[in-house]
Amino acid sequence: MAPYDSYDNTNEDLRTGRRKAARYVVPVAVLGVAAATIGLVPAFAGSGDPDLPDITAQQLIEKIAASDVQQLSGTVKISTDLGLPNLGGLESSLGGGMGGGDDSGSSADPSSKLLELASGTHTLRVASDGEDKQKLSLLDKAAEYSVIHNGDEVWAYDSASNEAYHMKDSSGAAEKGTKGKADDVPATPKELADEALKAADDTTSVTVDGTAQVAGRDAYKLLIKPKASGSTVGAISIAVDSKTGLPLKFTLTPASGGAAVIDAGFTKVDFSKPAASTFDFSPPKGTKVTEGDEAKAEGPADRAQPKGGEDLGKEFQGLNVIGEGWSSIAQFDTGGEGMPSESSGAGDAGRFLDSLGDHVTGKFGSGTVFSTRLVNALITDDGKVYAGAVTKDALVKAANAAK
CATH class of the missing domain: 2.50.20.10 (Lipoprotein localisation LolA/LolB/LppX)
Structure with a gap:
């Protein structure tokens, strides 16, 4: 039909x-x-x-x-x-x-x-x-x-x-x-x-x-x-x-x-x-x-959170939404450094995390994109996070624009 x-x-x-x-x-x-x-x-x-x-x-x-x-x-x-x-x-x-x-x-x-x-x-x-x-x-x-x-x-x-x-x-x-x-x-x-x-x-x-x-x-x-x-x-x-x-x-x-x-x-x-x-x-x-x-x-x-876990949310410096609809991207600041990597001296843990993501660079600096078939997340080296049901390029563009 x-x-x-x-x-x-x-x-x-x-x-x-x-x-x-x-x-x-x-x-x-x-x-x-x-x-x-x-x-x-x-x-x-x-x-x-x-x-x-x-x-x-x-x-x-x-x-x-x-x-x-x-x-x-x-x-x-x-x-x-x-x-x-x-x-x-x-x-x-x-x-x-x-x-x-x-x-x-x-x-x-x-x-x-x-x-x-x-x-x-x-x-x-x-x-x-x-x-x-x-x-x-x-x-x-x-x-x-x-x-x-x-x-x-x-x-x-x-x-x-x-x-x-x-x-x-x-x-x-x-x-x-x-x-x-x-x-x-x-x-x-x-x-x-x-x-x-x-x-x-x-x-x-x-x-x-x-x-x-x-x-x-x-x-x-x-x-x-x-x-x-x-x-x-x-x-x-x-x-x-x-x-x-x-x-x-x-x-x-x-x-x-x-x-x-x-x-x-x-x-x-x-x-x-x-x-x-x-x-x-x-x-x-x-x-x-x-x-x-x-x-x-x-x-x-929740029971498994380390001591002080109830204050974890306070570490995020506000949640912003970039764009609208299906292309919207959630952006927040962890208030700390980005994910450990081999280049940052994190050793085996850094190499493992590097293997899970793609290293990217732009006006924002550098970071790693972690991908699934639906949701992608960019974690910059200075601790900012961009995530959404968008492409890797869209995340990098949003990070560049926010810089």
């Missing part, structure tokens, strides 16, 4: 519909969730091209905003390829990584466990029955990791280590704990789509790009692309269920082409009410249970 007529996103009604859609956003980390190129067709599950009534981009965004699916269960496959270097045994050589020596930690803590979704391919089982009952299970060969929210109870269980993490707070901290931990890492097409819609503004083109079939459901394809060049972002494709308005699939690939950076979609979905027993959980015999009190609600990364 040919793409439908596009609506330029400068249209005020379209922007209003987009803001309405953004109300449904589950708070997630913004960095790393940006966009995709046009090599999208192979990413869609199913080969059908259903014949659906024509719909405009504005109408489709409003359909997403009006979606109120309270009950569902299904299987989601998510693949993430940021092109990060293989650090091999570096973590173990540094003593087990962040929090490795913290006896109060738990392998079942969602704030660290779900970060596994940041790389590789994973299969998730999801279920929901209203705002008070959700379950997400990360399947890994013979092991399973689950986060269960049932009323004021939040449980996370890691079958591999036989450890559980528990939170209970009738004042509503349980719900906060669920969304502050499990949902910090976007795991479903809806969460990814919501984040993408937040980024859509006057610098973005939004169109309807035909139809597809995902998990046996007829869907429209919403295509979101940056208008300007200079970004590593190409376009985002979101498959939207034609009946419920629920995003069924989200595909993100970089402007440089190649495999998707993020490809997440339902392979099975059922909109009937899940069995009540789906959300029941009792720790198996012998399980080590960690109680998540308010002091631990920040997650292991």
Whole structure:
């Protein structure tokens, strides 16, 4: 089916519909969730091209905003390829990584466990029955990791280590704990789509790009692309269920082409009410249970900060945003020196860091650009940082202009 007529996103009604859609956003980390190129067709599950009534981009965004699916269960496959270097045994050589020596930690803590979704391919089982009952299970060969929210109870269980993490707070901290931990890492097409819609503004083109079939459901394809060049972002494709308005699939690939950076979609979905027993959980015999009190609600990364870590943010001399939209660059000053390098006498550590980045020079001086397939960061030798979903050249240009 040919793409439908596009609506330029400068249209005020379209922007209003987009803001309405953004109300449904589950708070997630913004960095790393940006966009995709046009090599999208192979990413869609199913080969059908259903014949659906024509719909405009504005109408489709409003359909997403009006979606109120309270009950569902299904299987989601998510693949993430940021092109990060293989650090091999570096973590173990540094003593087990962040929090490795913290006896109060738990392998079942969602704030660290779900970060596994940041790389590789994973299969998730999801279920929901209203705002008070959700379950997400990360399947890994013979092991399973689950986060269960049932009323004021939040449980996370890691079958591999036989450890559980528990939170209970009738004042509503349980719900906060669920969304502050499990949902910090976007795991479903809806969460990814919501984040993408937040980024859509006057610098973005939004169109309807035909139809597809995902998990046996007829869907429209919403295509979101940056208008300007200079970004590593190409376009985002979101498959939207034609009946419920629920995003069924989200595909993100970089402007440089190649495999998707993020490809997440339902392979099975059922909109009937899940069995009540789906959300029941009792720790198996012998399980080590960690109680998540308010002091631990920040997650292991916060607990692992060195003394004085609470003042770390004060070291940054203000955060500035250069540019707008997809080409915006965050700039801040660490207040100190840049990254150690071999040339600065840092030895093996410097050589290792040099191998991860590209040395660059300009009017700003010199520095190192660290790259993924989506987000790049320039750290200058005098401690200034420029980061964004932009090209290396764009970072150097911004640093030169700021000098």
